[in-house]
Amino acid sequence: MKIIEGGVTSPIGFKAADCAAGIKYQGRTDMAMVYSEVPCECAGTFTSNQVKAACVLWDQKIVNSGDKMQAVVVNSGIANACTGKEGFDACEATAKAVEKELSVPFNTVAVASTGVIGMQLPVDKLVAGVEAMSKTLSHDKEAGTKASQAIMTTDTINKEYAVTFEVSGKTVTVGGMSKGSGMIHPNMCTMLGFVTTDLAIDKKLMQEALSAVIKDTFNMITVDGDTSTNDTLLLMANGLAGNDVITEKGEDYDKFYEALFTVCRFLARRMAGDGEGASKLFEAKIVNAKSKDDARTLARAIVGSNLSKAAIFGCDANFGRFLCAMGYSGAEFDQNDVELFFESKAGKLQVFDHGNPLDFDEDFAVKIMKEDEVMVIADMHEGNEEATAFGCDLTYDYVKINADYRS
Amino acid sequence: MKIIEGGVTSPIGFKAADCAAGIKYQGRTDMAMVYSEVPCECAGTFTSNQVKAACVLWDQKIVNSGDKMQAVVVNSGIANACTGKEGFDACEATAKAVEKELSVPFNTVAVASTGVIGMQLPVDKLVAGVEAMSKTLSHDKEAGTKASQAIMTTDTINKEYAVTFEVSGKTVTVGGMSKGSGMIHPNMCTMLGFVTTDLAIDKKLMQEALSAVIKDTFNMITVDGDTSTNDTLLLMANGLAGNDVITEKGEDYDKFYEALFTVCRFLARRMAGDGEGASKLFEAKIVNAKSKDDARTLARAIVGSNLSKAAIFGCDANFGRFLCAMGYSGAEFDQNDVELFFESKAGKLQVFDHGNPLDFDEDFAVKIMKEDEVMVIADMHEGNEEATAFGCDLTYDYVKINADYRS
Missing domain, CATH: 3.10.20.340 (ArgJ beta chain, C-terminal domain)
Structure with a gap:
């Protein structure tokens, strides 16, 4: 396994974009999108909080249904939690805007939010953001970095990481980004984390690896003991590395597990050290x-x-x-x-x-x-x-x- | 039930004293003693923390053994937690000093500590404190107030309360004092609380009442989520009110329960509002x-x-x-x-x-x-x-x- 410079756009076929949608912050970016050229197998872990944000419910539906996932849209201004039916409608409107712009089915578009609880999202700004980002999606390393910056709230540094390893003669990459800071006491996963890979792997194994890895990575972080309403960790695998699909545990699965663990552990430590107000x-x-x-x-x-x-x-x-x-x-x-x-x-x-x-x-x-x-x-x-x-x-x-x- | 001005010395036969033993603080009192002229039935609830201070173990022995209790000695400089055998020896030395001065069996003397964890108590200062306080024990209201001040650490106000009620034609008094401030997230009881009464009541009923009362009083406080190693709540009943001994539940038990609840609830709210650094x-x-x-x-x-x-x-x-x-x-x-x-x-x-x-x-x-x-x-x-x-x-x-x- 080799650590490389990069993040969510490092694996083959993944692109990212960001924009300043003016949802809450002014003078900085506050939306990001991660997009795969082809549909991905996906896995996810979500907050154990009984009060789940609308976007958590939306993403759980995608992950649990067995549907593919092709894009994630994130905003860092408003959490879209405690927002009733109107909040769920905002998720659908966002996903449908992606469908319109990029011709991918809206039920393969995940959404994630972080920010103030109990406030409604401005749907027009979300849609305008999706339109703008759809035109600037890029596979560049810099696009991944800028996406990881756009999802920050009170974070002081962005968090991204990437590693490569070999499976059946092919180079596989795992990249990730996350944001943390406050209301961080994950239970089943972390605030917001997104991991991409070009590995070809069975969906069930992917979820198993992710659920195991978080136990000693994201679930071992605490900033303030407050388990958020929005905790979401998504893993997308598009298979473009061209390896023989991993369908059972063994040496190849172990390599992937180690890579996933390394990325998640780096992001988790980074989130802890950059907890709200933290000096160390x-x-x-x-x-x-x-x-x-x-x-x-x-x-x-x-x-x-x-x-x-x-x-x-x-x-x-x-x-x-x-x-x-x-x-x-x-x-x-x-x-x-x-x-x-x-x-x-x-x-x-x-x-x-x-x-x-x-x-x-x-x-x-x-x-x-x-x-x-x-x-x-x-x-x-x-x-x-x-x-x-x-x-x-x-x-x-x-x-x-x-x-x-x-x- | 009537609220009166007072605290632990309000019930008949209870005395208190305080002194500046120089255990950790300088220029203020840091030891207190509560003493009953006659042996008391006692009840207690203690921290659920696995790491129990030496004084908690000492007091649990008295409460659980069925022994009477006649005095409590408190210091507010050092917690006597994580102190090994030496810490337990300090409890015994304190109790034996009381035995020597006041001719009460050392196994009827409870001890309580609050302060720094992982530091040994200076036994010579404790013994000197007991000697000094034994000479100044007083039934005055002021003696109770000064005892409640001596047990403060980062508390900004002392906490004491007293009520009276009638049982079989006799006036019964319940008085109490406590200290709180930090490391306050009681689980089975609070940091340090001492309640005295001249009621005559069966030991088992007393414990039952205390264990029930704390569920909606001390156990509903939290200052910082940290359950202390030293949480101790002691209830001493010396029977000097002269009422017919309460041996079963009924109207008289209910009156006592209400009085105990009122005293504990007042102290609990006071502790919460005076949590470390609290403004409200x-x-x-x-x-x-x-x-x-x-x-x-x-x-x-x-x-x-x-x-x-x-x-x-x-x-x-x-x-x-x-x-x-x-x-x-x-x-x-x-x-x-x-x-x-x-x-x-x-x-x-x-x-x-x-x-x-x-x-x-x-x-x-x-x-x-x-x-x-x-x-x-x-x-x-x-x-x-x-x-x-x-x-x-x-x-x-x-x-x-x-x-x-x-x-």
Whole structure:
């Protein structure tokens, strides 16, 4: 597997476009489209929130029906959640505008939204955006990058990634983009993520791979514990790499799985480190846990704790907060088995040893915590499963951004 | 039932004291003692956190053993959590100091701690504190007030309350004090709460009442979603009111239940409104839910959401965040049944109606949200159960306080 520069337009046959539709933001792009020259097999995972955005319901219908998918239209101004029938009509109008412009059936056009909840989308602006983007679709790397920028809300950096690998003598590419920032505590997937590939693969296997991969990638992120109404991760495979279609598990499937995992993991970490107001990536790694579920639960509890996040922001090695979070996570363990460490580029430091606090070097602890990426490691000494969760610190800026988001 | 001025020393036979033991804070009191002239029946509820502080384990032993309880010693400097055997020894040393000074068996002395986790208590200072307080125990109202001040950490106001009622011709008093502020997301009880009464009542009934009362009082608070290692709520009944001992449910039990509920609810609301960094009390009331559990779950999810809390801070009527939180709470409902309102002293405003956002008066919404106590009401139209959760807004000060708590 090889990492390449690129994103959703890297696989053969995928194009992207963006535009400034003026849906909420002014002076920046706020719509993107991803389009495949031929219909794609598709897979998706969606928010577990009972209150699902209209676009989530729309996309679930496509993914679950067995229909192909050929395009995705995204806007980053209004979430189209809690919008009743009018919201669902806006999805259909968007898809029908694509049908009109690009002659693809409207029921192969996915839509995704992010932004304010409880506000109606201006359909005329959406349609005008589709018309404009249909004329500028491009396979260039830059088109993918600009699409990944157009879907940003409070994100400070765009997120895209691409890798290649070989299957039956053919080069296959997997590319992806995502946006995150706030209301990020995915449960079944992340805010908005789009992964494209030119691999030829059976739909069922694709969904199986995606559902497995998110467990240790997007589902291990938390920014603020708020599971959004709009979480959507879509995977489109158009088969243009020309490989023998993967129809069963084996070496080829494993290669694809690794590529998909790599792309999703990169995007997930990037989203965590760029959480709303975040000044750094905060990872929690659990090793030697009794079970994989326990490891994930413990890791997520640590990065999900407001107190732990505030301590990371303040470079305060207040390790009791991590143990406290582990303690209420729901996973069973004995604190007398636990060892706790801080680690970053600056070094590694043990602070807790089998039930007892250590008298550690506070200056060294601060040095470790001042880095852009800080990890807390808990060795449970109870088994051999591990998991890593991705989060960020809790800062003044998080409060600032969210105390007045709508205006 | 009558509300009176007072707290833990209001019931007959209860005394309190406080002192500046210099455990962590300088220039303020940081230890308190509550003492009954005669041994008490006791009940308690404790944190559900797997990582329990040494003092929690100590108190659970007393409450579960059927032993009487005659005194409680509290310090507000160090939590005595994650402290291994040395931490447990500190509990015993404290209790033995009380035995020496006041001639009560050490296994009737409860201890409670709040403060930094993962740091050892200075036993010499604790013992010196017990010696000093044993000499100044007083039944005065002021002694109770000063005890409630000594147990504060980042609290900005002390919390105490007292009520009286009649049982078999005798006046019975219930008084209580508590501290809250941060790491507040009680699960089985709250951070630290102490309730005293001169009622004569059977131990089993007392525990039953306490366990029921907390479900709609302390367990409905959340400040930051972090369930502490130290949550402890103790109820001591010394029987000195002289009433016929309550040994079964009935009118007298109901009167006690109401009094206990009133004291706990007051303390719980006070703790929520005085959450770390909070500028206001933020309540969520669910009405007409399918079940009591659903109502509690939905209410807690709203006040527990960082995004909702930040919106309350910013006086931003961003109601989609409340619906989003309800959606991921785990309770099942249909957003098309829901009506949503904001309410405070300034008035009441509907913002969401059976699945559809309303075009409401933003200026009036801001006016409502500017009050010190703001309530969000969700009418589920699915049954007739209700519940209210108590929280606070998420502010810059919360981040400030917790980014550097230890120093």
